[in-house]
Amino acid sequence: MSRRPFSRRRFLAGGAATLTGAMLAGCDRVSSNEHFQNLLDLTEQTNLKLQRLLLRAEQPAREYLEADISPWFKPNGSTDPADAEYRQHVRSNFARWQLVVDGLVERPGRYTLADLRAMPSRTQITRHDCVEGWSCIGKWRGVPLAHLLDQVVPKPQARYVVFHCADTMDVGETFEGGEQDNTADQAGTGPSQAPGGGAPDALPTTNDAPRQAAQDHSAPAAGEAPGGPKYYESIDLVDARHVQTILAYDMNDKALPVPNGAPLRLRLERQLGYKMAKYVMRIELAGNLTQFGQGRGGYWEDQGYDWYAGI
Amino acid sequence: MAEEVGRHVERHKIYRHSVVVRITHWLNAAILLVMLMSGLQIFNAHPALYWGEKSLFDAPWAAITAARAGNDAPRGVTTISGRSFTTTGLLGVSNDVTGQPQERAFPRWATIPADQSLATGRRWHFLFAWLLVINGLLYLASGVLTRHFSRDLAPTVQDLGHIPRSIWDHVRFRFPEGDDARRYNVLQKLTYLVVIFGILPVLIVAGLTMSPGLDAAFPWLLDLFGGRQSARTIHFLCAFALVLFTIVHLIEVPVSGVINNLRSMITGHYEIERRTRDVSTSLQP
Numbered sequence: 001m002s003r004r005p006f007s008r009r010r011f012l013a014g015g016a017a018t019l020t021g022a023m024l025a026g027c028d029r030v031s032s033n034e035h036f037q038n039l040l041d042l043t044e045q046t047n048l049k050l051q052r053l054l055l056r057a058e059q060p061a062r063e064y065l066e067a068d069i070s071p072w073f074k075p076n077g078s079t080d081p082a083d084a085e086y087r088q089h090v091r092s093n094f095a096r097w098q099l100v101v102d103g104l105v106e107r108p109g110r111y112t113l114a115d116l117r118a119m120p121s122r123t124q125i126t127r128h129d130c131v132e133g134w135s136c137i138g139k140w141r142g143v144p145l146a147h148l149l150d151q152v153v154p155k156p157q158a159r160y161v162v163f164h165c166a167d168t169m170d171v172g173e174t175f176e177g178g179e180q181d182n183t184a185d186q187a188g189t190g191p192s193q194a195p196g197g198g199a200p201d202a203l204p205t206t207n208d209a210p211r212q213a214a215q216d217h218s219a220p221a222a223g224e225a226p227g228g229p230k231y232y233e234s235i236d237l238v239d240a241r242h243v244q245t246i247l248a249y250d251m252n253d254k255a256l257p258v259p260n261g262a263p264l265r266l267r268l269e270r271q272l273g274y275k276m277a278k279y280v281m282r283i284e285l286a287g288n289l290t291q292f293g294q295g296r297g298g299y300w301e302d303q304g305y306d307w308y309a310g311i
Numbered sequence: 312m313a314e315e316v317g318r319h320v321e322r323h324k325i326y327r328h329s330v331v332v333r334i335t336h337w338l339n340a341a342i343l344l345v346m347l348m349s350g351l352q353i354f355n356a357h358p359a360l361y362w363g364e365k366s367l368f369d370a371p372w373a374a375i376t377a378a379r380a381g382n383d384a385p386r387g388v389t390t391i392s393g394r395s396f397t398t399t400g401l402l403g404v405s406n407d408v409t410g411q412p413q414e415r416a417f418p419r420w421a422t423i424p425a426d427q428s429l430a431t432g433r434r435w436h437f438l439f440a441w442l443l444v445i446n447g448l449l450y451l452a453s454g455v456l457t458r459h460f461s462r463d464l465a466p467t468v469q470d471l472g473h474i475p476r477s478i479w480d481h482v483r484f485r486f487p488e489g490d491d492a493r494r495y496n497v498l499q500k501l502t503y504l505v506v507i508f509g510i511l512p513v514l515i516v517a518g519l520t521m522s523p524g525l526d527a528a529f530p531w532l533l534d535l536f537g538g539r540q541s542a543r544t545i546h547f548l549c550a551f552a553l554v555l556f557t558i559v560h561l562i563e564v565p566v567s568g569v570i571n572n573l574r575s576m577i578t579g580h581y582e583i584e585r586r587t588r589d590v591s592t593s594l595q596p
Contacts, residue, residue: 027348027423031431040434043441051524061527070365127364127539129523131429132357134366135539270527304430310524311437 048308052238055310060244061269064125069252070136073128075259078167078231081279086166094263099247101148103284104158109151113249113263119143122246130273131305140267142248146241148283154237158285161240162292163266163277165231169299233277233298234289234307235268244269247280272309274300320586325493327581331453336576338446343553345439348423350550351416352432358416360547364538372544377403377414385414440518447511463495464504470497486567489585506556514549517542 030036081087089097094113102108123141130136145161239245246267249256256262261278268275275298289295294302301307328336359371372392377385387403389396400406405418408425419425423435454460477498480486487496495503519525520532520542536542564572575581 027435028425031424031435040438043434043438046441047437051522051528054528055524059527061523062530062533064364068364070367072368074366074368127523129521129539130357131433133353133521133543134357134359134361134368135364137365270524272523300430304428304434306430306434311522 044306044308047306047311051308051310055270057238057241058243059270060242061126064127064137066125066139068137069125069139073136073138073251073260074130074134076130076132076273078169078278079259081167081258083166083168086279089166089263090258097263099264099280100282101152101284102282103162103286104155105285106153106155107151111148116143116247116249116264120147122244124244124246124267124269126244126267126269128273128276131300131309139250139252140246140248141250141253142246142264142267144243145245145247145266146243148247149237149240152285154285157287158237160234160236160286160289160297162234162284162286162289163232163280164282164284165233165277166279166281167231169228169231229293229299229302231277231279231299232292233266233275234286234292235266235271235275239268239270242268242270270310272311274298274305275309320584322582322584324580324582326579327575328579329453329457329459330579331449331457332459333576333579335446335450335453339443339450342439342443342446343557345423345435346443347550347554348421349432349435349439352422352424352427353429353436354547355416355422355427356429356432360544361540362537362544363540364533366540375402375416384412440515444515464500464507466497466500466504470500473497484566489583492581492583502556502559506553510549510552510556514546514553517546517549521546 098110098112099116100108100110120143121141122144123139125137125139128136128138149161235245244267247264248261248267249264251257251260256265261280264280265278266276266280286292289297289307293299296302297307298305358376359366359368359374361367361371371390374390375398376388376390378388379385385399385404386397387399387401387405389398389402399412401418402416403414404412405415407413407415407419415427422432424431454464474497477496480496481498486492487494516532517536520536521539526533526539532542533539536545571582
C-alpha cells in the first residue's frame with residue numbers, strides 16, 4: 001500500500017517527461033512520420049465533415065456595406081503572371097481571351113468575357129481571409145458558377161470543379177512569412193512539403209531563389225519564365241453550387257485588375273483565399289483529383305496545405 | 312527531526328487531486344505547449360495584429376518587423392499601439408540554425424516546426440486543438456460530477472473578505488499551513504476560475520471565429536468579438552495571458568514546496584504540516 005503511490009508516481013512522472021521530451025525534441029521528425037501525417041489528414045477530414053454538418057449547403061458568408069470596403073485589397077501570390085500567352089491577353093485587354101469549360105460535362109463550352117458579362121450576375125461585398133491571417137473586404141461582381149455549370153451540364157460522375165490558371169508558380173514562392181526564410185527547403189528537412197515533396201529535385205530553382213532574392217533585393221522580374229508548376233485549385237460541387245460562389249470579372253466596380261486575378265477569378269466566400277483561383281483560364285469537371293499536379297487538389301495543397309480551407 | 316523545544320511539527324498526507332484532474336492537468340500542459348508553439352508558427356506568417364473586421368496594413372495595432380538601414384545587420388522591431396521597441400535576438404530578428412541572424416517574428420526555438428512552415432504549423436495546431444477540447448471537456452465533466460468546482464474552486468464569502476490578506480501573503484511569499492493549506496487560497500481560486508472559465512473558453516471561441524466556414528454558420532461570432540481581425544488579436548492576447556499565468560504558476564510551485572506540489576499533481580497526495588505549541592497536544596491523533 002505504501003509503495004504503490006511511489007511506483008505510480010515514478011511511472012506517471014516518467015510518462016509525462018517522455019511525452020513532453022518526445023514532443024519538443026521530435027516535432028520535426030514527428031511531422032514527417034507517416035502515421036502522424038494520417039492523423040493530420042484525419043483532422044482535416046473531421047473538420048470538413050463537421051463544418052458540412054454545421055453549415056447548411058446554401059448558408060451564405062456575411063456580406064458587408066460599401067463603407068467597409070478595404071482602401072487597398074492586398075494581392076497575394078502571383079501578381080503579374082509571366083506566362084507568354086497571358087502577357088498577350090493583357091496587351092490586348094483580354095479581347096481574344098476565352099474561358100474553356102470542359103472535362104466531365106455534356107456540353108463543353110468556350111466563353112469570352114462578353115459572353116460571361118451577358119450572363120446573370122451577382123454582386124457581393126465580402127471578407128477575404130488569407131491563410132496568413134489577414135483580411136480584406138472587397139466588392140465582387142461575376143457570374144454564379146452554378147449558372148455556368150447549368151450551361152455545360154456536368155456528367156453524373158463529375159465530383160470536382162478544377163480551375164486551371166495562367167500563372168506559373170515558382171516553388172520557392174511561399175506565403176508572406178515564408179519569404180523571410182526558406183530554410184525548410186534549404187535544410188532539406190522540409191516537413192512543410194507534402195509527400196510529393198521531391199519537387200525540389202525536379203525544379204532546380206527552388207533552393208536558391210529566395211535567398212538570392214533576399215540578397216539582391218529584387219524579386220524575379222515579370223517576363224522571366226519560371227519553371228514551376230501552374231497554379232490550379234479544386235472545389236467540390238457543394239461549394240461550386242453555393243449562391244456566393246461566383247467567377248468575378250469586376251472588383252470594386254472596375255474590371256478586375258491584373259494583380260487581383262484579371263480577367264476572371266473565383267470567389268469562394270466560406271473558405272480561405274488560396275482556394276480562390278486567380279487568372280482562371282480553364283474549368284474542368286473531374287471525378288477525382290489524383291490526375292492533377294501532385295494529386296492533392298491544388299498548388300498549395302501540393303505544398304502541404306489542407307484541401308478544405310474552411311478553417 | 313523537526314522537533315524544537317516546546318514545538319512539534321506533525322505531518323500527514325491528504326488526498327488532494329483526483330486521478331482525472333492529474334491526468335488532464337499534464338495532458339493539458341503538453342497540449343497547450345504545442346498549441347502555443349504551432350500558434351506562433353502561424354502568427355509568423357503575418358506578424359501583425361489589427362482590430363475590426365479587416366486588416367489596415369499601414370496601421371496595425373501591433374507588429375513584429377525587421378528594420379534595415381543600409382548594409383547594417385537587420386534590427387528586430389516590435390511595435391505595440393504606436394510604441395516601438397528594439398527586440399533583436401528575440402522578436403523580428405533571431406538566429407537561424409547556423410547561428411546567422413535571420414528575419415523572423417518569433418524565433419525558431421519557439422515554433423513548431425522550427426523552420427518556417429505555415430502549412431505544417433496549421434496542421435499541428437488543428438490536431439492539438441481537438442485534443443485540447445476533448446481533454447478540457449473531460450476535465451469539466453469531472454469537475455462538475457465530483458463537485459470539484461463548487462467545493463474547491465468557488466470562493467466563499469469568507470474567502471472574498473480575505474483577499475487583501477491573501478495578496479499581502481503572496482507578496483511576502485508566505486503560504487498557508489495546517490488546515491489552511493488543505494484548501495486553495497482565495498487568489499488561487501480566483502486565478503484558476505479566470506483561466507478555466509474565462510481565458511481558455513474565450514481563446515477557443517476567438518480561434519473558431521477566424522474560420523470563414525464557422526463565420527458563415529454562426530455569424531454572431533463576428534459580432535461577439537467585433538470582427539475577424541479583433542478575434543485574431545484577442546486569440547493572441549489570451550494565449551499571451553496563458554503564458555503569463557504559466558510563468559507565475561511555475562514560480563509559485565517551487566516557492567510553495569516543489570516536491571509536495573509535484574507529488575500531489577502526480578500521485579494525488581499532498582502533505583500538510585501542522586505546528587503545535589507543545590509536544591503533548593501533538594501526540595493526540
